[in-house]
Amino acid sequence: MTQVLEVRDLDTRIDAGAHIVRPLDGVTLDIAAGETFAIVGESGCGKSMTALSIMRLLPESAWIERGAVRQDGRELLALPEYEMREVRGRRIGMIFQEPATSLNPVMTCGAQIIEVLERHRIAAGAAARARALDWLRRVGIPDPEARLDDYPFQLSGGMKQRVMIALALCSEPQLLIADEPTTALDVTIQAQILDLLAELQRANGMAILLITHDLGVVARMAHRVALMYAGEIIEIGTRESFFDRPLHPYAARLFAALPGRAHRGTPLVTIGGMVPALTGPFAGCRFAGRCDVALPHCSEEPPPWHPGPRGAAVHRARCHLLAGGAQAPVPAPVRAPAVPERAPATDPLLEVSGLKVHFPIRRGLFRRVVGHVRAVDGVSFSIGAGRTLALVGESGCGKTTVGKGLLQLIAPSAGAIRFAGRDLAGASRRAVRAARASMQIIFQDPFASLNPRMRVGDIIAEGMASFGLGGDAAGRDARAAALLAQVGLEPAARMRYPHEFSGGQRQRIAIARALAVDPRLIVCDEPTSALDVSVQAQILNLLAELQRSRGVAMLFITHNLAVVEHLADDIAVMYLGRIVESGRADEVLARPRHPYTQALLAAVPRIDAAPAAPADRRLLADPPSPAHPPAGCHFRARCPHARAQCATDYPAAVQVSPSHRVHCILAA
Amino acid sequence: MTAYLIRRLAYAILILIGVNLITFWLFFKVNTPDDIARLQLGAKRVTPDAIAKWKAERGYDKPLVYNAAAQGMARFTDTIYFEKSVAMFMLDFGRADDGRDIWYEIRSRAGPSLAVQVPVFVVGLGLNISLALLLALFRATRFDFATQVFLVAMMSISSLFFIIAGQYVFSKLWHLVPISGYGGGPDAIRFLALPVAIGVFASLGGATRLYRTIFIEEMGRDYVRTARAKGMSELAVLFRHVLKNGMIPILTGVVVVIPGLFIGSLVTESFFGIPGLGSYTIEAIQAQDFGVVRSMVFIGSVLYIIGLIATDISYTLVDPRVRLES
Amino acid sequence: MSFMPVLLWTDLLLFALIGACLVYARHAARHAHLAAPWLRVRASPTGMAAATVLLAFLGIGVLDSLHFRAALEAKPGSAAPPRYAVEVRSVLDLLAEAVLGRMAGKSEKTYSAPLATHGYARENVEKKLADGRVVQVREHPRLVAGGAHLADPARDRAADVALHAGRGVALGFVIWLALALALLAAAAARRGGGLGDAWRAAWQGAGATPWRAILLTLLVLCVAGGLIATLGSRYHLLGTDKVGQDVLYQALKSVRTALVIGTLTTLVMLPLGVLLGIAAGYFGGWIDDLIQYLYTTLNSIPGVLLIAAAVLMMQVTIDANPDWFSTAAERADFRLLALCFILGMMSWTGLCRLMRGETLKLRELEYVQAARAFGVSRLAIIVRHILPNVMHLVIISAVMDFSGMVLTEAVLSYVGVGVDPSMSSFGSMINAARLEMSREPMVWWSLAAAFVFMLSLVLAANLFADTVRDAFDPRLSSAGRRRGRAAGEAA
Numbered sequence A: 001m002t003q004v005l006e007v008r009d010l011d012t013r014i015d016a017g018a019h020i021v022r023p024l025d026g027v028t029l030d031i032a033a034g035e036t037f038a039i040v041g042e043s044g045c046g047k048s049m050t051a052l053s054i055m056r057l058l059p060e061s062a063w064i065e066r067g068a069v070r071q072d073g074r075e076l077l078a079l080p081e082y083e084m085r086e087v088r089g090r091r092i093g094m095i096f097q098e099p100a101t102s103l104n105p106v107m108t109c110g111a112q113i114i115e116v117l118e119r120h121r122i123a124a125g126a127a128a129r130a131r132a133l134d135w136l137r138r139v140g141i142p143d144p145e146a147r148l149d150d151y152p153f154q155l156s157g158g159m160k161q162r163v164m165i166a167l168a169l170c171s172e173p174q175l176l177i178a179d180e181p182t183t184a185l186d187v188t189i190q191a192q193i194l195d196l197l198a199e200l201q202r203a204n205g206m207a208i209l210l211i212t213h214d215l216g217v218v219a220r221m222a223h224r225v226a227l228m229y230a231g232e233i234i235e236i237g238t239r240e241s242f243f244d245r246p247l248h249p250y251a252a253r254l255f256a257a258l259p260g261r262a263h264r265g266t267p268l269v270t271i272g273g274m275v276p277a278l279t280g281p282f283a284g285c286r287f288a289g290r291c292d293v294a295l296p297h298c299s300e301e302p303p304p305w306h307p308g309p310r311g312a313a314v315h316r317a318r319c320h321l322l323a324g325g326a327q328a329p330v331p332a333p334v335r336a337p338a339v340p341e342r343a344p345a346t347d348p349l350l351e352v353s354g355l356k357v358h359f360p361i362r363r364g365l366f367r368r369v370v371g372h373v374r375a376v377d378g379v380s381f382s383i384g385a386g387r388t389l390a391l392v393g394e395s396g397c398g399k400t401t402v403g404k405g406l407l408q409l410i411a412p413s414a415g416a417i418r419f420a421g422r423d424l425a426g427a428s429r430r431a432v433r434a435a436r437a438s439m440q441i442i443f444q445d446p447f448a449s450l451n452p453r454m455r456v457g458d459i460i461a462e463g464m465a466s467f468g469l470g471g472d473a474a475g476r477d478a479r480a481a482a483l484l485a486q487v488g489l490e491p492a493a494r495m496r497y498p499h500e501f502s503g504g505q506r507q508r509i510a511i512a513r514a515l516a517v518d519p520r521l522i523v524c525d526e527p528t529s530a531l532d533v534s535v536q537a538q539i540l541n542l543l544a545e546l547q548r549s550r551g552v553a554m555l556f557i558t559h560n561l562a563v564v565e566h567l568a569d570d571i572a573v574m575y576l577g578r579i580v581e582s583g584r585a586d587e588v589l590a591r592p593r594h595p596y597t598q599a600l601l602a603a604v605p606r607i608d609a610a611p612a613a614p615a616d617r618r619l620l621a622d623p624p625s626p627a628h629p630p631a632g633c634h635f636r637a638r639c640p641h642a643r644a645q646c647a648t649d650y651p652a653a654v655q656v657s658p659s660h661r662v663h664c665i666l667a668a
Numbered sequence B: 001m002t003a004y005l006i007r008r009l010a011y012a013i014l015i016l017i018g019v020n021l022i023t024f025w026l027f028f029k030v031n032t033p034d035d036i037a038r039l040q041l042g043a044k045r046v047t048p049d050a051i052a053k054w055k056a057e058r059g060y061d062k063p064l065v066y067n068a069a070a071q072g073m074a075r076f077t078d079t080i081y082f083e084k085s086v087a088m089f090m091l092d093f094g095r096a097d098d099g100r101d102i103w104y105e106i107r108s109r110a111g112p113s114l115a116v117q118v119p120v121f122v123v124g125l126g127l128n129i130s131l132a133l134l135l136a137l138f139r140a141t142r143f144d145f146a147t148q149v150f151l152v153a154m155m156s157i158s159s160l161f162f163i164i165a166g167q168y169v170f171s172k173l174w175h176l177v178p179i180s181g182y183g184g185g186p187d188a189i190r191f192l193a194l195p196v197a198i199g200v201f202a203s204l205g206g207a208t209r210l211y212r213t214i215f216i217e218e219m220g221r222d223y224v225r226t227a228r229a230k231g232m233s234e235l236a237v238l239f240r241h242v243l244k245n246g247m248i249p250i251l252t253g254v255v256v257v258i259p260g261l262f263i264g265s266l267v268t269e270s271f272f273g274i275p276g277l278g279s280y281t282i283e284a285i286q287a288q289d290f291g292v293v294r295s296m297v298f299i300g301s302v303l304y305i306i307g308l309i310a311t312d313i314s315y316t317l318v319d320p321r322v323r324l325e326s
Numbered sequence C: 001m002s003f004m005p006v007l008l009w010t011d012l013l014l015f016a017l018i019g020a021c022l023v024y025a026r027h028a029a030r031h032a033h034l035a036a037p038w039l040r041v042r043a044s045p046t047g048m049a050a051a052t053v054l055l056a057f058l059g060i061g062v063l064d065s066l067h068f069r070a071a072l073e074a075k076p077g078s079a080a081p082p083r084y085a086v087e088v089r090s091v092l093d094l095l096a097e098a099v100l101g102r103m104a105g106k107s108e109k110t111y112s113a114p115l116a117t118h119g120y121a122r123e124n125v126e127k128k129l130a131d132g133r134v135v136q137v138r139e140h141p142r143l144v145a146g147g148a149h150l151a152d153p154a155r156d157r158a159a160d161v162a163l164h165a166g167r168g169v170a171l172g173f174v175i176w177l178a179l180a181l182a183l184l185a186a187a188a189a190r191r192g193g194g195l196g197d198a199w200r201a202a203w204q205g206a207g208a209t210p211w212r213a214i215l216l217t218l219l220v221l222c223v224a225g226g227l228i229a230t231l232g233s234r235y236h237l238l239g240t241d242k243v244g245q246d247v248l249y250q251a252l253k254s255v256r257t258a259l260v261i262g263t264l265t266t267l268v269m270l271p272l273g274v275l276l277g278i279a280a281g282y283f284g285g286w287i288d289d290l291i292q293y294l295y296t297t298l299n300s301i302p303g304v305l306l307i308a309a310a311v312l313m314m315q316v317t318i319d320a321n322p323d324w325f326s327t328a329a330e331r332a333d334f335r336l337l338a339l340c341f342i343l344g345m346m347s348w349t350g351l352c353r354l355m356r357g358e359t360l361k362l363r364e365l366e367y368v369q370a371a372r373a374f375g376v377s378r379l380a381i382i383v384r385h386i387l388p389n390v391m392h393l394v395i396i397s398a399v400m401d402f403s404g405m406v407l408t409e410a411v412l413s414y415v416g417v418g419v420d421p422s423m424s425s426f427g428s429m430i431n432a433a434r435l436e437m438s439r440e441p442m443v444w445w446s447l448a449a450a451f452v453f454m455l456s457l458v459l460a461a462n463l464f465a466d467t468v469r470d471a472f473d474p475r476l477s478s479a480g481r482r483r484g485r486a487a488g489e490a491a
Helices: A047-055 A081-087 A109-119 A125-138 A144-148 A157-169 A187-204 A215-221 A239-244 A249-257 A320-325 A399-406 A429-438 A456-467 A473-486 A491-495 A503-515 A533-550 A561-567 A585-590 A595-603 B002-029 B033-041 B048-058 B080-090 B102-137 B142-155 B159-173 B187-203 B206-219 B222-229 B234-255 B259-263 B266-272 B277-287 B290-318 B320-325 C009-030 C032-042 C045-063 C091-103 C153-191 C195-204 C211-230 C247-283 C285-300 C303-320 C328-363 C366-373 C378-415 C426-434 C445-472
Strands: A003-015 A020-032 A036-040 A062-071 A092-095 A175-179 A207-212 A224-229 A232-238 A305-307 A315-318 A348-363 A368-384 A388-392 A414-419 A439-442 A521-525 A553-558 A570-575 A578-584 C003-006 C067-070 C123-128 C134-139
Touching: A003 A047, A003 A207, A020 A036, A020 A047, A020 A062, A020 A207, A020 A232, A036 A047, A036 A215, A047 A062, A047 A092, A047 A175, A047 A207, A092 A157, A092 B222, A109 A125, A109 A144, A109 A157, A125 A144, A125 A157, A157 A187, A157 B222, A175 A187, A187 A215, A187 A595, A207 A215, A215 A239, A224 A239, A224 A249, A232 A239, A232 A249, A249 A533, A305 A320, A348 A399, A348 A553, A368 A388, A368 A399, A368 A553, A368 A570, A368 A578, A388 A399, A388 A561, A399 A521, A399 A553, A429 A439, A429 A456, A439 A503, A439 C366, A456 A473, A456 A491, A456 A503, A473 A491, A473 A503, A503 A533, A533 A553, A533 A561, A553 A561, A561 A585, A570 A585, A570 A595, A578 A585, A578 A595, B002 B080, B002 B290, B002 C285, B002 C303, B033 B048, B033 C303, B080 B290, B102 B142, B102 B187, B102 B206, B102 B234, B102 B259, B102 B266, B102 B277, B102 B290, B142 B206, B142 C445, B159 B187, B159 B266, B159 C378, B159 C426, B159 C445, B187 B266, B206 B234, B222 B234, B234 B290, B259 B277, B259 B290, B266 B277, B266 C378, B277 B290, B277 C303, B277 C378, B290 B320, B290 C285, B290 C303, C009 C032, C009 C045, C009 C247, C009 C328, C032 C045, C032 C445, C045 C091, C045 C211, C045 C247, C045 C445, C091 C211, C091 C247, C153 C195, C153 C211, C195 C211, C247 C285, C247 C328, C247 C378, C247 C426, C247 C445, C285 C328, C303 C328, C303 C378, C328 C378, C366 C378, C378 C426, C378 C445, C426 C445
Parallel strands: A036 A207, A036 A224, A092 A175, A175 A207, A388 A553, A388 A570, A439 A521, A521 A553
Antiparallel strands: A003 A020, A003 A062, A224 A232, A232 A315, A305 A315, A348 A368, A348 A414, A570 A578, C003 C067, C123 C134
16 A cells, blocks of 8 residues: 655654743654544644644744655655645645634635635636536535635535535545544534545545544544554554554543443543643653553653554554553453432422523614524423433534523523422522522533632632621631532642643532532533543543532533433433423433434444444534524424424424423324 | 614714714813903903903803793704804804804815825825735744834834924925925925825834734634645735735724824824814914814714714625625 | 922822832732733843833932922021922922032023033123223123033033043943842842842843843943933033023923823723723623713714813813912912823723723623622622733733823823923923924924933833733734744754
8 A cells, every 4th residue: 555644753842932842752654545544632642733744834833853754755844835835735635623713704615715726726717616616516515506605604614614625625635634623513513524524535535634532533434543642652553453452551541431321320430640741851651650550660661662462563552561462451440339329300309391592683773673593492391309411402502591591691581490399580589599509500611610810719619608608708718628629629729720720620620619509400511521531531420429429410511422321310402492302311312212313323423333324414404593493393404204294383292201202293 | 784874873973962062061061151251362351341242252142052031942042052062063163263164164174184194094004004914924033023123113202203303304404395385286296295204104103013913813813724724825825815804904993094084183284384174273272262173073073983984884895794794 | 498298189199009009019929820920021121121211210200299398498586387488399309409400490591502511592792802891792602500610611621521421421330330239139139149149140141030131221221310410410411492491301300291191191091991891891781882872972082182172171270260279380280180181081992992892701701600600799790700800901001001191292282282381291392392493503402302201211111011911911922932943954
């Protein structure tokens, strides 16, 4: 097989002011024609830097210290800049994570594609336009003639990423570098984009360098996988071998940290400690400090490459434990509680019925209300004390608005909220205030959820002071210390400021803040989606542990079905402001009845399942706007099973079992 | 779009009413016409009769807002507020202290003001943008650093010094252009060259630095990385991608001042003896001719509000996101 | 000599402002996150050099703000309470008299060039000839004070100037050496090292504070001070103006005016801009509409015109109420204060808009939402969560506006709506000099003095403001790092 790209001993450096950072240290890899080579790793491991170094598109403060990058036998690092520009976009195409910002907002989609064709003298004028149109069609954009003259903001996120792919591939490069191409997209859209890439690869025979943090995406797409850690590739293997039996302890622990059905009810394996600073050379193995099976010499000698059982060509890793053909021990399963102490379904703590949150749309001379964005349009559910309800749905379905409406952070337009037997909607301010102490919220972004100008202790004590809990200032301080200990942080942390903590630690502080007022219900709004897998495992374990010890009920709002499978007692699936299916977790996950739930579950890339069949083309359609929900079933335009009847009436609830309810005529 | 513009126009009228009330309060309530009369007549001749005569000549002898002595609508119209303030909406500004019609003066003096201000604006904007682009292209080099030091120094020098130094060097020392004055026809260029050049020169500094920041911020955006990944050269990136996006905040930021060019520059015009609205205003301020100052405040606000509306329109012209969504 | 302290309004406010800055500095020093950006300012050589110059100007301004009225000579033996002079003087005046001697104040008749011994204009002078006849001669008269110690100016002046300039430089150097050693000793004592090490480290550019830049700036300032002390007490170092007043003295007196205008304006601007901006952004609805209307309306009136109109009206009020003020200084001070107030009223709109936009962003942030979920009151949210997170922008705009205000004063004085004519200011110096442009030879020294003083003040302020902005908002940093190493060389 010919190599499209050979990277040898690539060292990249960043001048960070106070010190020089080494994001890449001796990276070596080969990519063969027509293969998908995935680089996987947690944030900061250097996977994106690898891509930018290959393209020589590093930020201004970074440079390549040494190494070689050969593309088709040509040394890219020795090329003068003007020749390198012939390589970029012609020999190597690239797509990025954020389709929303990666396209020029004031140029039409067509012009941006044509620019590539003209730049590399592939076509010009009408021919270029025809070619651009052809590419829009090939990447599956409906009505491509009209889209050619659209501006990027007129397209949805998935469509924008398709335009990016067209733009990168229209010059038919030998190699496509895809840097987290689906991370910003919903799971159904992600499945489509991945399918599209695979399809185009089959048609064009190009190689793909896929960069991602998502092991599920790797399992679905890659032929070969490289695992990066702290600026270094520590394991390379074929997909089958890598997922079958990872060699490096880090890889094994990452797999065990993935939430999912397999670990339901048991804590996840976590990796202690933090990625070491990349400011100096390493004496030994970079992972040694966090490795629970490290040998004494691991932190003194850098580990050489050792082959796996089927030979170095198939699979190899850098680990002393593999010396002499030995196998690294798999992580010991975490002490599992004897019986999963799930709270039984009891009287509901929270009952929501017909909750609506509508935002008025004002138009015209007198700003009259001409319509409403129905962000939440009649949602009903209940949560039992000590149980976890997962509210699942894709972005824009209104799930976050439900959480904010519950806490009265956004005033609901209609509906009843009963909390512990008391009616909240329309209740007096004092009653709402009292209920607030019993309902708390944890947010997604650990960097935006803590005030950077307040000490951690004051942040935790703020709620107590507001509700008059915890006695005087000294009492509150003592309680803050106890809470910090409970979430696994030093009590001394309360004298420090948020910026001194990592993302995972901040999320622990946010949990301590919510717990400070002894809530009976916590709304968790995507609490782990900004975190790396190993940190996510820690937070999920912590939440499960707190729920067991304190009996807190949780409304877990997420788009991540793996997390749902791991911890939910009950599930409610939202689509366009309404719940389309709800029931006990085992019922919904094992026997989903709504086509949307089925599509969602099918779209999740998994490491333990064979690549799924390509998604149904009908799912391609964009979700409708909540300002103008279609008549009848909201999902019918994307539904593979839609019938005439679906277009007229919104489907009534069908009770599949006493706890399982679906809004779909198919279930009747 | 139409509805939006009508709303903006209604808001503009509301603002003009606010301006009107502020000026009325400032000119007639903070100090009564009696105080002003005393000031203008000087200490010697201040007898009650003289004050009454002075007020009657200028129509300041009426009640401020409500005339109890009059009948019907005249109770409101036969007042200082109506005659001096409301009338401005009908472009009736009355007469200056020297007896000339203010509106006539304004119309005839707008030309010379524009003759200075338009070239200063156009050349200055072009120069600022070009320099900012150049700095963005060579950012963080010695050229960038040296130019930035120069620009900070420029910002730190009062425009008065530029004018004085310019007049001294080009007119007194080298006799290249007349020191001041204004003439029509081809002669105008001789008179205008220096004020325009100094105006452009003095405009360097703050604006260039702001535009440079805008361009450099644009250069850090994702779409620029995409353009580089396409194989575009740095110049093509700058001109085809960065310039277009950077021009949106720049253009919409300067549109608001365009109508204000009519008013001219107070300092430049009085130094160079250009008979524009700027020198008219400064003379009125120095002669304490309140009628003229009041009129200029009103005209200035009207022009600013026209600028605001023009800004809204220009947004829709240059930014497809605004154009196609509303 | 007994005296009666006089506290003018601007003195009071200036001291209050300095006090507030000191309190803030103490507070910031105790909180790492507040001190961090200031430590970045401290690390910048340009910023610290600029700060040194600004501190020197501030020192002049503070000395000029300690006002008093001297006691008049009481009749011996009279038991009457002491009477005080009508003239309000400042410590700077005393100091100037002590250092400049006869040069301070109005000592000549009219213009004279820097370091001159004779007047600028010819005058009719009676001259006694050798034979005893008295004739009228038209010539440049000897100055009363400038160079009066010279017996034969034509012969001795050059040597005398050189001698005293040399002495001035030497004096400045000695003062600088003492100051530098004292500063470094203090720094070394705090860190616990030797003076010799500190001296070496300072010149090698090591350590957290850029001592080299500070000390070099200080050297320039000290030499200038030494020259003023030696040459300035014998000649009019920067000449005299139309009424024979020493231009150097006038420039020194103008410093306080510029400082007051640059700083006190913010006293009006900051509270208005911050409070209204945050209120508009946080509460929204009709409050937002009202505040937006207010600032759009104010903005729509051309600034200079509105200021001019307001100043004219204020002038009428002052003239109409002469009994409000017991001294001329109080009247001039009131006018200065009113000017600051008017300038502040005109310039809060920009800050208000900035605050409104920032608050709109912060309001949606999750920590504010979390506080709302705790039922924290809106006032507490604003004080605890919004205000501390916009403070860096407030500090940036306060330092950025300073230089703008100083420049505006010059234009306003030119237009005729600036400070009281009896008060020294850069604007009135430029304005007076402009009228003499056409004279031959040109009277350039007033203009040059105003230019040098203003440029050093405003340039220092601008450089300091740049440093502060970069330190508080690194995103806007003007000095991006760039490694221009081509990848090809490395391969």
